[in-house]
Amino acid sequence: MWKRVASFSSLISSKRSSTLNQSMQAAYAFKFFESFTTETPTQGKDGMFFKGKTPFITFVLGGPGSGKGTQCEKIVENFGFTHLSAGDLLRREIISNTEYGANILDTIKEGKIVPSEVTVKLIRKEMESSDNYKFLIDGFPRSEENRIAFERFTEADPDIVLFFDCPEEEMVKRVLNRNQGRVDDNIDTIRKRLKIFESLNLPVVNYYSKRGKLYTINAVGTADEIFEQVRPVFAAHEVDEMRSSRPFGPDAVHFRPFTLSPRQVHFSRRRSLFPPFDALCLAAVTRQALGRRWLDLVLSLFRWRISVCYLVFTKMLSMSKLRYRIKPVPPSVLFTLLTDSGNNIDRMSRCPIQDNRSDSSIFFEYGWNNLGSGSGPI
Numbered sequence: 001m002w003k004r005v006a007s008f009s010s011l012i013s014s015k016r017s018s019t020l021n022q023s024m025q026a027a028y029a030f031k032f033f034e035s036f037t038t039e040t041p042t043q044g045k046d047g048m049f050f051k052g053k054t055p056f057i058t059f060v061l062g063g064p065g066s067g068k069g070t071q072c073e074k075i076v077e078n079f080g081f082t083h084l085s086a087g088d089l090l091r092r093e094i095i096s097n098t099e100y101g102a103n104i105l106d107t108i109k110e111g112k113i114v115p116s117e118v119t120v121k122l123i124r125k126e127m128e129s130s131d132n133y134k135f136l137i138d139g140f141p142r143s144e145e146n147r148i149a150f151e152r153f154t155e156a157d158p159d160i161v162l163f164f165d166c167p168e169e170e171m172v173k174r175v176l177n178r179n180q181g182r183v184d185d186n187i188d189t190i191r192k193r194l195k196i197f198e199s200l201n202l203p204v205v206n207y208y209s210k211r212g213k214l215y216t217i218n219a220v221g222t223a224d225e226i227f228e229q230v231r232p233v234f235a236a237h238e239v240d241e242m243r244s245s246r247p248f249g250p251d252a253v254h255f256r257p258f259t260l261s262p263r264q265v266h267f268s269r270r271r272s273l274f275p276p277f278d279a280l281c282l283a284a285v286t287r288q289a290l291g292r293r294w295l296d297l298v299l300s301l302f303r304w305r306i307s308v309c310y311l312v313f314t315k316m317l318s319m320s321k322l323r324y325r326i327k328p329v330p331p332s333v334l335f336t337l338l339t340d341s342g343n344n345i346d347r348m349s350r351c352p353i354q355d356n357r358s359d360s361s362i363f364f365e366y367g368w369n370n371l372g373s374g375s376g377p378i
């Protein structure tokens with residue numbers, strides 16, 4: 001995570017840009033803006049850009065001083081995200097004295113928005129080099145153009161968009177008290193930033209609102225109080241994630257690949273075939289319990305779900321007064337059952353929220369948890 005550190009400030013507020021000679025600056029500026037308008041964005045590729053994982057992206061929006069960075073730190077601590085602050089990435093370019101550093105500094109001083117290509121490239125680079133797949137992208141996109149550039153350049157869409165809604169005067173007060181020595185934390189630049197925020201950032205907020213991705217947070221109150229509004233957003237998504245990565249179940253078709261390894265994705269695709277087979281499985285198990293040996297073969301073709309059905313039915317029948325001839329569970333079926341349930345146990349134990357699924361699979365998952373057969377995720 002890039003920290004918002006005061007150590008940036010001396011460099012950022014230095015007069016380095018004014019010492020560059022005029023023609024050099026003009027050349028930089030030309031290259032800076034030309035590259036934005038002429039370069040064709042490279043398309044993100046699965047397995048290259050994200051190392052085969054579909055990222056889980058959260059955009060964190062809000063005016064200057066609305067508390068985005070403060071809340072991001074809490075989200076990182078509680079939900080294991082990687083925090084990428086667009087502003088911090090740009091300030092890092094300034095202090096690293098990179099190609100565009102001087103232009104970025106001038107843009108920030110004016111409270112304007114740095115060309116999308118520069119910001120998107122920096123964000124993308126950070127994502128590529130991260131081992132995590134859950135990202136908080138803080139202070140970006142700041143305009144519709146930013147948003148479109150991100151979509152084109154990464155072929156990724158945010159899963160969640162948080163918007164910290166804060167009255168202007170509160171934002172001004174907070175920024176003036178921020179005391180990190182930032183070149184743009186002065187009343188003139190703040191007023192400019194607020195104007196730009198209203199005209200360029202609010203359309204982005206509306207865009208995501210229409211698409212049902214926006215979570216508006218009332219950003220007035222203590223940081224802890226505000227986080228209590230933020231927490232359920234991520235907690236709900238954790239449960240979703242855990243549910244959708246269930247190896248089996250009627251809603252397996254809704255799986256979200258970002259939670260799964262390539263191997264799990266492969267299995268999930270196969271698993272979406274399972275619901276229609278459930279009835280067949282139950283019939284097979286029943287007949288097996290009645291002594292039809294050939295159905296052992298059918299049983300071995302289906303994995304986890306049928307195995308559970310098999311166990312339950314054989315148990316029920318063995319306990320019943322009818323005293324049917326019950327076959328022992330084939331070792332191959334037990335093996336697949338136990339190894340798959342281990343995968344589930346790990347996910348369940350990471351879930352902070354009481355799961356109130358009503359379908360029977362939850363019972364089986366907890367049931368297997370009690371067996372202590374967990375062996376961690378695939």
Ligand SMILES: Nc1ncnc2c1ncn2[C@@H]1O[C@H](COP(=O)(O)OP(=O)(O)O)[C@@H](O)[C@H]1O
Pocket residue numbers: 062063064065066067068069070071174175177178179219220221222223226
């Ligand atoms: N809920 C809050 N109440 C009062 N001050 C806050 C609150 N949240 C953050 N701050 C302070 O306001 C300033 C701006 O917060 P920050 O998280 O940097 O905002 P942003 O990233 O949106 O610009 C910081 O000095 C921070 O400590």
Ligand SMILES: O=c1ccn([C@@H]2O[C@H](COP(=O)(O)OP(=O)(O)O)[C@@H](O)[C@H]2O)c(=O)[nH]1
Pocket residue numbers: 062063064065068085086087088090107108109111112113114115119138139140141142146184193
């Ligand atoms: O995607 C971005 C993010 C930031 N900035 C610039 O960086 C400044 C500081 O942004 P940051 O998010 O760090 O601070 P905030 O405005 O939220 O206080 C902005 O005013 C812009 O000039 C930008 O151009 N594009």
